[in-house]
Amino acid sequence: MSAETPNRARHDPHTTPDAGHGERVGVYVCHCGHNIANTVAVEEVAEWAGTQPNVVVARDYKFMCSSLGQELIEQDIQQLGLNRVVVAACSPHMHEKTFRSACQRAGLNPYLFEMANIREMGSWATDDREAATQKAKAQVKGAVDRAVRQQPLEPLYVDINPNTLVVGGGIAGLTAALELANAGYHVYLVERDSSIGGHMAKLDKTFPTLDCAACILTPKMVDVANHPNITLMTWSEVISVHGYVGNFTVRVRKKARYIKEDLCTGCGTCVEKCPVRIIDQNFEVGLGYRKAVYRNFPQAVPKYPVIDTANCTFFQRGKCRACEIVCPTDAIDFNQKDAIVDLEVGNIILATGYEQFDARRVPQYGYGRLANVFTSMEFERMVNAAGPTAGRVVLRDGVTVPKRVGIIHCVGSRDKNHHEYCSRACCMAALKFAHLVHERVPEAEVFNFYIDIRASGKHYEEFYHRVLSEGAHFIRGRVAEVTDAARGPGEEGQLIIQVEDTLIGKQRRIPVDMVILMAGMESRKDARQVAALFGLGCDYDGWFTERHAKLDPVVTMTEGILVAGACQGPKAIPESVAQGSAAAARVAGMIGQRVMKMEPVRASIDAASCSGCRICNNLCPYHAITFHEDRKVSEVITALCQGCGACVAACPSAAISGAHFTRDQVLAQIEGILWDARQPEVLWLEPQ
Amino acid sequence: MENEFQPIIVGFLCNWCSYRAADLAGTARVHYAPTMRPIRVMCTARVEPEFVLKALREGADGVLIAGCHPGECHYVEGNIKALRRFTLLKAMLRQFGVEDERVQLVWAAASEGKQLAEAVDRMTEQLRALGPLRWRQRVLGEQPVARHAAEVEVGGD
């Protein structure tokens, strides 16, 4: 058959009676070249479809998605007065949009169209011709019966508030905020810690360029603080989110700093004079000290300190008040209270970052037991010129310079006992450490214990070669243990790294002075609560779920909520910046449209049938159902509803209907798809 | 093979994961039993117990519900809601004397075309061993009316 075979109507369309609902359905069975026609008897299916109730015309054609194929549909709609269309072809994920547009062009509401997937779920999945044809008929009948009950639907249009909320002031959040602010839109940047900068502010140098992290970060931080389009809220947390894309209302708690920001000059005298010195578990990751009134680091943005009430003598015992006494501008206010602020925004970008894997969970590496075992973040603080050792590489005693340093890759990562995933950035950081140790302690020997060296970015592989040429030793093997149990005199007083060197096939015991554990990246402990708060999902490891891992990494399944940076998955600075920019671009695009078009596949509640039982209220993952106390009925906020149908299925009064997936439609499809399965009601006996 | 019983399975597939998985199986030309007739829903949370019962009553020998893996639901937790309903439904079906294998809930990510195909094959074999369900007879107690062909010569249907 040539491609020009005329499409044949399988029966006279003008005489078939409209049975039942008075709908006029057109059925189009696609050959898709040989793809369907080789296995499914497409002509037979079309012919059979033409005999079904409500079907006015049934055709088969080589390529329905071609412009000629689409024209067939358009012509039939106009000339035969079709008000429902069914195409039996490929997957709706391929061409539902195509055919919906064709219907729309011909003046038929695009939601009065249904597809039967007889290719991916038919001809391609079997070579049993008879079964495939039978199954295709069933799918067509199901689609027809469903289409007959479909209703025309119109998309929703909502206004977009041009303000944006960015949650998290690390490098991804800062990038997103600056992009939007520079584009002329207003941004609220909410950061939980007392200063922005995130983890990047703790680093000394960044790979592979060995840029000083603070030097490239602080200008951005200052830009954010000074930008007229950015409202910076640090020491603040989001406590509730209501609304829908374009129209979110976010409640933020601004925690009390106990310092009046309009009076504080950032001179730091209070910090200097505070008598309470405690270990800083946050910024200094337990390696250094801070006061009870403190700033994370000297270039903190904003410059205002905060008071740690749990350790402040005044808050604990009513004494001291040294900071208040010495403050030259009377900026200390012990009576300050948390403030609640409500923000109205159109879009939210989550850039909440990651946490370091807790190395105490791998007890055989001795972290916590053996003094000279450090984590990667501890070592970052150590080599940082503004850190607790002013950049000197020393052992835990603060004095001794190590001569031999072991760096263990993949602690907590690529490990079935902890996290199977690779944390992406640690190999490069480990190479950076090897380089820095050589730089600071020229006579030191450095050993890297790795599984693979993942150097996949720009100039990363070259950096690896540089470190190799600097003389670092690389041993391929997973470290079995770090121990101080010496076997003989040569091992006394040192840390022994026991490892199988897989490239030479031998067990090795390597004595070192210092061990650095490259602890992996983990999702934040409260990632699931944050996800629940904003209405997005997390994957098994706690990373926020993007819409499509490859093609849409910064948008989530929830309209108006975007993600950027490490909260979406382990990554380093370049990727975080790219995502921050991408999220900002997407938001800017939406704001530029002013109005947003949304799919009408949503739920609605018939107030007359609603008994006010409220079962649906808590089922909605998007908090899209409100309850009217006065009328005692629930109502779906249409723009918030994402169309999952959970409430529709749950309503005991059948008061909720899900547009385009109504109960009637699905039940009809079930009946249709089982057209040949009904048991006979009459059992014909053989004649006597 | 000709007289071998071919069970009919109605499959409720969620738009985001399992439907895409079934599409992927086809695209990859992974062949599996042509016994599963798919119905697309946006999320397995949409699947009401009534849908399952309707399918069984209308002649399906089994029902397969396939959703996203826990933690990966496009709508956050719809698959968990489906799991809850499914568990209760199974308890009820057991009381009707309907075998466990006839209604199954599986998880299939969008990339798991092969696994979904294997699940369909497995279920098909299980149902083949169990035989047709005949819900109307077994559960509703309906008996088909026996008529002689000769009785309806006159009058027609």
Add this chain to the structure above:
Amino acid sequence: MRYGYYPGCSLERNAGAYHTSLMAVAAQLGVEFAEVDDWNCCGATEFIAVNRLRAYALVSRNLALAARQTAGSNGAAKGQLVAPCSACYLNLSKVEHYLSESPALASDVNQALAAGGLSYEPGSLRVRHLLDVMVNDVGYEKVAARVRRPLHGLRVAPYYGCLVVRPGFQEHFDDPEYPTSLDRLMRTLGATVVDFPLKAHCCGGHMTQISRDVALELIRRLLKNAADYQADMIVTLCPMCQLNLDAFQESVNGLFGTEYRIPILFFTQLMGLAFGLSPAAVGIGKEFIDARPALAKIGAAAPAAAGAAPRRKPRRGDQSLPLPQMPEEEV
């Protein structure tokens, strides 16, 4: 609480003290260990590599007897069999596991058992180690409540050996790399626990018979590490480990020129002492390296000051960096 009890050959002979002390302690704690009637060897030899089916049938005979004799205990349908010896525990739990995994093997084994009028249904018996029962079923609080004479002043190195935490055929009741349940049990008794890193490393096992020098080196490392950490004694839970560390200590000293005199006791013996029983009542006095000098330290020193408060201000001139916070000790 009532359990089936499988002593194994060692508890009848060289580890008689383990049996004596565990029975004494069980009486104190109200736990009943009912010895399986007519048990046979657990197969903790190389025979399992010679003829797998015969070895499994041999072990399964014990499982069959135990299942029959313990069914219905503790109100549970599944009987529980407790083995104090780690090697017995390994073999019993390993065979139980493989029978459950392979219906073909179970069927063959049951054919063999049938010849003796026995049968075993895989999954009908739960095999436990004595330490697991002590820390999880009895519990630390109950043990603490019976302590009459806290073991203050005694520095104890808890030694697990390898088999009790790895491979974990039934379940892992403690961390396979770095277990802490015995540590915590000793702390409950009031002893000062020495957290030495080789606590789950191999004692040499049968190597003492097969390749003596290899075994002695392994034993030497354990003794050296315990001594380096200033332990007064090593406490163990496996008769093989106890035998190797105790009976071969002199050989180690002879071969390596060392002078270790570290007593090796079973954890139940220390429990008994802490409960106020006499050393004789818990079988002390039979060990090669006499434990009594070490025991004289009990009560000689005051208990360690309860958790020194973390230093807020570092001393002047002290440049040392803070150590990471470790989780609170649970007692």
